[in-house]
Amino acid sequence: MSRRFTQGSTMMAQGVAMLPRVVLALVALLLLALPRPAAAQSILRDAETEAFFRDMSRPLIEAAGLDPRSVQLVLIGDPSINAFVTGGQNVFVHSGLIIAADNVNELQGVIAHELGHIAAGHNVRFGEGAGPASRISLLSLVGAALAVAAGAGEAGMAILGLGQTAAMGRFLAFTRDQESRTDQAGAIFLSKAGISGRGSIEFFRKLQGQEYRLGIPQDSEYARTHPLSSTRINNLLAVYERDPAWNRPPDKALQARFERIKGKLVGFVEEPRIVMLRYPEGTNTAPALYARAYAWHRSGYPDQAMAEAARLVATAPNDPYFLELQGQILLESGKVEESLPVLRRAAAFAPNEPMILTLLGHALVTSEDAKLQAEAEPLLKKAATLDRDNPFTWYQLGVIYDRRGDKPRAALAAAERFSLEGNAMGAMMNARVAHDGLRPGTPDYIRADDIMLVAGDALEQQRKRKKR
Numbered sequence: 001m002s003r004r005f006t007q008g009s010t011m012m013a014q015g016v017a018m019l020p021r022v023v024l025a026l027v028a029l030l031l032l033a034l035p036r037p038a039a040a041q042s043i044l045r046d047a048e049t050e051a052f053f054r055d056m057s058r059p060l061i062e063a064a065g066l067d068p069r070s071v072q073l074v075l076i077g078d079p080s081i082n083a084f085v086t087g088g089q090n091v092f093v094h095s096g097l098i099i100a101a102d103n104v105n106e107l108q109g110v111i112a113h114e115l116g117h118i119a120a121g122h123n124v125r126f127g128e129g130a131g132p133a134s135r136i137s138l139l140s141l142v143g144a145a146l147a148v149a150a151g152a153g154e155a156g157m158a159i160l161g162l163g164q165t166a167a168m169g170r171f172l173a174f175t176r177d178q179e180s181r182t183d184q185a186g187a188i189f190l191s192k193a194g195i196s197g198r199g200s201i202e203f204f205r206k207l208q209g210q211e212y213r214l215g216i217p218q219d220s221e222y223a224r225t226h227p228l229s230s231t232r233i234n235n236l237l238a239v240y241e242r243d244p245a246w247n248r249p250p251d252k253a254l255q256a257r258f259e260r261i262k263g264k265l266v267g268f269v270e271e272p273r274i275v276m277l278r279y280p281e282g283t284n285t286a287p288a289l290y291a292r293a294y295a296w297h298r299s300g301y302p303d304q305a306m307a308e309a310a311r312l313v314a315t316a317p318n319d320p321y322f323l324e325l326q327g328q329i330l331l332e333s334g335k336v337e338e339s340l341p342v343l344r345r346a347a348a349f350a351p352n353e354p355m356i357l358t359l360l361g362h363a364l365v366t367s368e369d370a371k372l373q374a375e376a377e378p379l380l381k382k383a384a385t386l387d388r389d390n391p392f393t394w395y396q397l398g399v400i401y402d403r404r405g406d407k408p409r410a411a412l413a414a415a416e417r418f419s420l421e422g423n424a425m426g427a428m429m430n431a432r433v434a435h436d437g438l439r440p441g442t443p444d445y446i447r448a449d450d451i452m453l454v455a456g457d458a459l460e461q462q463r464k465r466k467k468r
């Protein structure tokens with residue numbers, strides 16, 4: 001340090017002034033151990049994948065004593081092998097985890113672990129670990145301030161550094177203990193659901209292989225948020241092997257569905273070259289046809305994509321998800337009229353799948369035919385009722401209202417869309433237009449009022465943050 005402090009009282013005042021910054025520094029270090037917010041990553045939505053998530057996780061959610069209607073599994077577009085819990089009862093699954101898993105049992109092992117975090121309220125209990133760590137940090141700061149005040153500057157900085165290290169060590173020990181307890185909870189949930197823990201062990205071995213490849217030391221867990229995979233395997237293996245479900249194979253129907261969504265996901269996120277290596281031409285299973293159809297479509301080869309989709313539909317002509325893909329490729333290739341009968345069939349076989357209804361509604365709106373607009377409106381309203389979290393549904397409804405000249409409802413649909421997208425200003429402005437044009441007391445009027453209140457609160461929070 002270039003500035004010499006000669007008065008102890010001055011140094012102590014400086015130390016007190018530094019307290020918030022040190023706490024912030026500690027929090028920043030702690031945040032390195034936490035997953036990135038889902039908002040900072042891309043959420044991937046797919047009707048078939050979300051239906052699979054619901055069915056695959058239901059027995060585990062019930063075994064955890066939770067309500068399946070309250071727990072949501074969300075797919076994140078991220079190549080890393082990870083899953084995390086945040087924001088209440090939401091489990092976020094990275095696309096890289098799905099691709100790395102070999103079977104549905106491995107995925108269920110991960111989900112069981114994450115449900116352990118929810119059941120134990122670990123998000124709420126974060127302060128139990130961060131609180132003691134913060135207190136250690138503050139005490140070390142006071143010690144450092146006294147040392148510097150006495151003229152021992154280097155000693156003071158050493159005390160501060162040791163204090164931060166101790167604080168982080170305390171917090172990491174807390175998180176490792178949470179993870180170990182959650183592993184045990186996951187094992188209980190798998191057992192109650194009658195699902196083998198073999199997949200859980202197999203997945204930990206995959207993680208262990210990654211640790212070896214990355215050269216992560218296997219003799220110390222001190223600087224880790226999680227126990228070493230080898231430790232977790234040793235702690236769980238005996239528990240799983242004693243369970244009656246240990247030798248039970250994965251559910252065949254769920255395994256087939258897992259392979260389908262994995263093929264679809266590989267086709268959607270991986271480079272076409274990798275897709276073709278994983279699922280070479282001539283392999284005509286549903287996962288392979290899915291993967292190649294998506295790869296060709298993303299690469300700008302509509303004819304090849306439509307050929308693969310047609311082969312897929314030929315294997316199961318009434319499968320709504322196969323029809324959905326075929327219709328989507330036709331629609332996005334500019335063949336709107338050809339897409340309509342395909343998407344109508346998809347909606348007929350899956351009348352309560354909001355994303356399929358929205359896709360059909362989009363195709364109908366794209367046609368600009370007044371009769372087709374009338375067909376689209378109830379479909380989109382039903383989709384919005386079943387799934388209020390899809391801004392694209394509200395956008396399509398807004399287009400219909402705007403073309404009809406119904407400006408207040410067009411504004412209300414835009415307010416719904418902006419609210420879902422986190423655009424508080426856009427939501428507020430459009431909700432005001434809707435509020436001024438709608439008849440007081442109607443459901444739409446009340447909804448516009450609700451959006452104004454929520455958006456107003458969000459704008460006030462933004463204003464306060466800017467002042468800090």
